[in-house]
Amino acid sequence: MAENNRAVLKLKEKFASSIIDVVEFRGEVTVTVKKDSIIDVLMFLKQSLQYNLLTDLTAVDYLGKKEDRFMMVYQLYSIPNKDCVRIKTPVSEVDCSIPTATQVWRTANWLERETYDLFGIIFEKHPDLRRILMTDDWVGHPLRKDYPLQGPDREPYKGRLS
Amino acid sequence: MATTETMTLNMGPQHPSTHGVLRLVLELDGEVIVKVTPHIGYLHRGIEKLSEHRTYHQILPLTDRLDYLAPMSNNLGYILAVEKLMDVQVPERAETIRIIMAELTRLQSHLVWIACHALDIGAMTVFIYAFRERETVMEIYELISGARMTSNFFRVGGLSQDVPDEFVKKVSDFIDVMPGYLDQYEGLLTTNPIWLKRTVGNGFISAEDAIDLGLTGPALRGSGVDWDLRRDNPYGGYEKYQFKVPVGEKCDTFDRYKVRLVEMREACKIVRQGLDRLKPGPVLADYPQVCYPPKENVYNSIEGLIHHFKIASEGFAAPEGEVYQGVEAPKGELGFYIVSDGGNKPQRFRIRPPSFVNLQSIEKMSLGTMIADLVAVIGTLDIVLGEIDR
Numbered sequence: 001m002a003e004n005n006r007a008v009l010k011l012k013e014k015f016a017s018s019i020i021d022v023v024e025f026r027g028e029v030t031v032t033v034k035k036d037s038i039i040d041v042l043m044f045l046k047q048s049l050q051y052n053l054l055t056d057l058t059a060v061d062y063l064g065k066k067e068d069r070f071m072m073v074y075q076l077y078s079i080p081n082k083d084c085v086r087i088k089t090p091v092s093e094v095d096c097s098i099p100t101a102t103q104v105w106r107t108a109n110w111l112e113r114e115t116y117d118l119f120g121i122i123f124e125k126h127p128d129l130r131r132i133l134m135t136d137d138w139v140g141h142p143l144r145k146d147y148p149l150q151g152p153d154r155e156p157y158k159g160r161l162s
Numbered sequence: 163m164a165t166t167e168t169m170t171l172n173m174g175p176q177h178p179s180t181h182g183v184l185r186l187v188l189e190l191d192g193e194v195i196v197k198v199t200p201h202i203g204y205l206h207r208g209i210e211k212l213s214e215h216r217t218y219h220q221i222l223p224l225t226d227r228l229d230y231l232a233p234m235s236n237n238l239g240y241i242l243a244v245e246k247l248m249d250v251q252v253p254e255r256a257e258t259i260r261i262i263m264a265e266l267t268r269l270q271s272h273l274v275w276i277a278c279h280a281l282d283i284g285a286m287t288v289f290i291y292a293f294r295e296r297e298t299v300m301e302i303y304e305l306i307s308g309a310r311m312t313s314n315f316f317r318v319g320g321l322s323q324d325v326p327d328e329f330v331k332k333v334s335d336f337i338d339v340m341p342g343y344l345d346q347y348e349g350l351l352t353t354n355p356i357w358l359k360r361t362v363g364n365g366f367i368s369a370e371d372a373i374d375l376g377l378t379g380p381a382l383r384g385s386g387v388d389w390d391l392r393r394d395n396p397y398g399g400y401e402k403y404q405f406k407v408p409v410g411e412k413c414d415t416f417d418r419y420k421v422r423l424v425e426m427r428e429a430c431k432i433v434r435q436g437l438d439r440l441k442p443g444p445v446l447a448d449y450p451q452v453c454y455p456p457k458e459n460v461y462n463s464i465e466g467l468i469h470h471f472k473i474a475s476e477g478f479a480a481p482e483g484e485v486y487q488g489v490e491a492p493k494g495e496l497g498f499y500i501v502s503d504g505g506n507k508p509q510r511f512r513i514r515p516p517s518f519v520n521l522q523s524i525e526k527m528s529l530g531t532m533i534a535d536l537v538a539v540i541g542t543l544d545i546v547l548g549e550i551d552r
Contacts, residue, residue, distance in 0.1 A: 025483040056514040107376030133203040
């Protein structure tokens, strides 16, 4: 259960005021923390609890569904302990930025570039924040929900008309 | 007084050893690499965006087109994620066939890897041999799914159809002869002085750096980290199979080569165990809200036809929640992260591609070496651009 997860226990001890929510769904534990303590939480998980492999870093766009539009998602594995945990943190549209995790894991570099490219979230103090999948002169961030599927200059797809 | 300056060289996107449309901008001091800047995205098709506009069954064909050298591994990762989200139990026969196919896919992908890697370094014979064996796997693909590459064979809840009778014999014959072929490749490479000169010590990356840079799969194990999702976080029935996880010591291209060769031998053993487990039975879960009906019902009854139409057009609504499923694809950890808002399409569909993350360590592996060594590093990383760019 989520309450007995070792990461949740320790995080509740150390970062009690930063934890927004703890959820378990299909055996996966998700901890949502406040944005200003995200780097401290990640650093603590890596150094004290041996969550040493950052598998994935991405964002979710909840346009019109949640108060804070974006949610950053970090998937962590602990190779020595063979378990995993997911950390999330909300990012609002007005202040669309978050401190970079490259200081914790170097692998965050490209993953954050991709998140910047496709969602437009700015990573503060990122060493090389450029677009990675789209071309350098691209306008807009394609994975945002208000970005049309077929691009901005085309009629939206209405399904097969035959 | 004479001064020296570095030279910038553009490598790719059309280049025989970049395995697709990878472009590297190199800064060279003579022939020594001072800086590598990869440029990717030439093959970006927006699969994540497209998937957010499709029902769960309609996403499956898109996953074939990620790592097109290992379509069934991608299919497996995706349907396991959806099955986790929907809490579907899969019949045993379907589970076994999936594992057999996933391991044949690993063999197939590694065969292409050894072929291209050796060709890049200059050993052309291996290329021809490995493609001969790959052809047999392609024939098995064609036998069961009708397609050689974009198989689209698995379904949420099982398989699209049962395998034909000759499947067992064909697979069995193949894995009987495969270890002999592997000996043949090893005879051509493992003690070959040119191969050793090109690979031993090349592309060094320590275990610490490998974890820090997020390497997974054979590239991580080549650096001595004993981590395999099939064993350490089992999925899809792998906990019932016995296999060894090979680990390297010297963290170089040669050790990654050895790790992959042992993995191919282990894959043969897993396929053999799978064939021994294979018993007659259903191949699709009895869960009509989510799964397609069996084909006999679709062709012979109006209820079956309506059911099929409803599942194909409208799909099914997934409960609100989020799941992440990582599988040990041939190239590393392939993860699917699905966020559902309760509708019949995902709110967010994220693919964690192993090649994308692995490619990031190219700079670490190749700084201070010669251009020719960079070619070996690209080979040993075993990247596929379809997956990197999505």
